[in-house]
Structures are given as structure tokens and as C-alpha cells.
Amino acid sequence: MTAGKPCKSAKTLFPSALPPGKSIDYLPGKTIFSQGDECTAVHYVRQGVVKLVLVSKRGRSGVLGFLGRGDFFGEGCIGGRANYDTSAIAVVPSTVLVIDRKKMIQIIEKEPHVCTQFINYLLSRNHRIEQDLIDHLFNSSEKRLARALLLLTEYERGNENLSIIQRVNQDTLAEMVGTTRPRVNFFMNKFRKLKYIHYDHNGGLKIYPSLSKILQ
Numbered sequence: 719m720t721a722g723k724p725c726k727s728a729k730t731l732f733p734s735a736l737p738p739g740k741s742i743d744y745l746p747g748k749t750i751f752s753q754g755d756e757c758t759a760v761h762y763v764r765q766g767v768v769k770l771v772l773v774s775k776r777g778r779s780g781v782l783g784f785l786g787r788g789d790f791f792g793e794g795c796i797g798g799r800a801n802y803d804t805s806a807i808a809v810v811p812s813t814v815l816v817i818d819r820k821k822m823i824q825i826i827e828k829e830p831h832v833c834t835q836f837i838n839y840l841l842s843r844n845h846r847i848e849q850d851l852i853d854h855l856f857n858s859s860e861k862r863l864a865r866a867l868l869l870l871t872e873y874e875r876g877n878e879n880l881s882i883i884q885r886v887n888q889d890t891l892a893e894m895v896g897t898t899r900p901r902v903n904f905f906m907n908k909f910r911k912l913k914y915i916h917y918d919h920n921g922g923l924k925i926y927p928s929l930s931k932i933l934q
Contacts, residue, residue: 735832736762737825739817744808746885753805757795760822763787766812767873767882769893770804781893783850784809786873786882790839795819796826810885859897863905864932866894867915871925883923 741764744750750761753773763785770782770791782804785791791806796819808814826833853862867883874882888902895902909915914929 735825735829735835736815737817737821739815739821741813741815744812744814746808746810748808750806750808750814751792751802753802755802757792757799757802758819759792760790760795760817760819761792761806762815762817763789763791764813764815766814767809767870767886768812768814769807769809771807772804783847784869784894786869789843793822793840796823809890810882854896859895859901860905860908861933862895862897863891863902864909864914864929866891867909867925868929868933881922883925 739759739762742750744766750768753771765787768785768789768791770785771779772782773779792802794803826836853865857865870883870886888899888906892899892902906915909929909932910917914926914932916924916926918924
């Protein structure tokens with residue numbers, strides 16, 4: 719499932735208003751926390767991309783979504799959740815701020831404007847998740863891929879000295895879109911022929927705003 723447009727409310731408020739936390743760097747593929755781990759902290763993406771993965775009781779694994787700079791995850795601990803419902807894994811080199819549950823609750827209780835902005839952020843993200851579900855159920859894999867690529871360009875703008883697009887391979891794009899790698903390769907070639915994307919001589923990928931025409 720793709721992630722939608724990044725939530726602007728988090729980017730306008732945070733991280734300046736956040737309580738002190740531990741900033742941790744994760745390499746691609748590293749697990750930030752695992753499903754079932756004790757839920758003790760709220761996490762905030764400073765840089766990079768993180769995917770949330772759920773494993774069912776029957777052992778089936780699925781990607782629930784992708785988060786980028788300005789997004790929170792693991793906030794269920796604020797509501798008293800004992801364990802994380804999903805695993806969180808870094809997709810590209812990522813920096814994550816880990817905020818102790820008690821410290822996060824304190825600033826929400828003491829600073830009404832922070833509480834309001836945080837609630838607005840959560841409502842905005844829930845709306846984004848709903849749009850992701852609609853996108854996954856009703857839109858073609860071609861449109862979902864275009865949307866995922868445009869999203870990655872949004873995430874990349876806020877990252878210093880880090881090219882997210884160059885580090886996301888077609889297997890990861892297939893996860894984001896909910897399709898197969900051959901289908902992703904087919905559509906990427908189509909986008910290239912339409913001049914919506916461009917590969918340089920080193921294999922670097924550039925996404926042009928005209929790619930949004932696929933969504934129309």
C-alpha cells in the first residue's frame with residue numbers, strides 16, 4: 719500500500735516543540751521495533767523512509783504503509799497500548815527520534831497548542847490512510863506507482879544529503895504499490911518513454927512533475 723501526501727501539520731510544528739529524545743540512525747533493512755515489542759516510546763522520522771509491516775497469526779506478512787520525514791509512528795503507547803501492533807523497518811538510511819512515552823504525554827498535557835497540533839496531525843494521517851486504502855482498492859497499479867514515485871520526491875525534499883529515490887529499488891516500489899516487480903518494471907519503462915521520468919548514464923532516476931498526469 720502506498721503512503722499518501724505527507725502530513726504538513728507535523729512539519730510546521732515539529733521537531734522544535736518535541737520533548738528531548740534519543741536520535742538514532744538506522745541503515746536500510748534495520749528493524750526499529752518489532753511487532754509484539756513493549757510499546758514504550760513514540761517515534762518521529764527526521765530523515766529517511768520507514769515501512770510498517772504486519773504479520774498475521776497465520777504467518778502472512780503485509781506492508782501497511784510507508785512513512786517519511788515529519789511522520790510519527792508507535793504513538794499507540796500514549797493511549798496505553800502495551801505492545802506494538804506492527805514492525806517498523808528503515809527502507810533507506812533513516813534518522814528517527816525516539817521519545818519516551820511519559821515525556822510525550824507530559825508535553826501534550828502541559829502545552830495545549832502541541833496537543834491540538836498533534837491531534838490534527840493524527841487526523842490528517844488517518845485521512846491519508848483512508849485515501850491509501852481507496853487508492854489500493856480502486857486505482858490501477860500504474861496510478862499507484864505514479865503516486866508512490868511522486869510521494870518519494872516529496873519525502874526527498876526534506877532530507878539533507880540523501881537521495882531517497884536512488885535508494886529505493888523496484889522490489890520496494892512493488893511493496894509500496896502492492897504489485898509485482900515485473901509490473902513495476904513495465905510501468906517504469908512506459909513512464910520513461912513518455913518522458914515522465916529520466917535515467918541518467920549512471921542509472922540515477924529523476925521524477926518530473928508531469929508524472930502527475932497519470933493520476934488524472
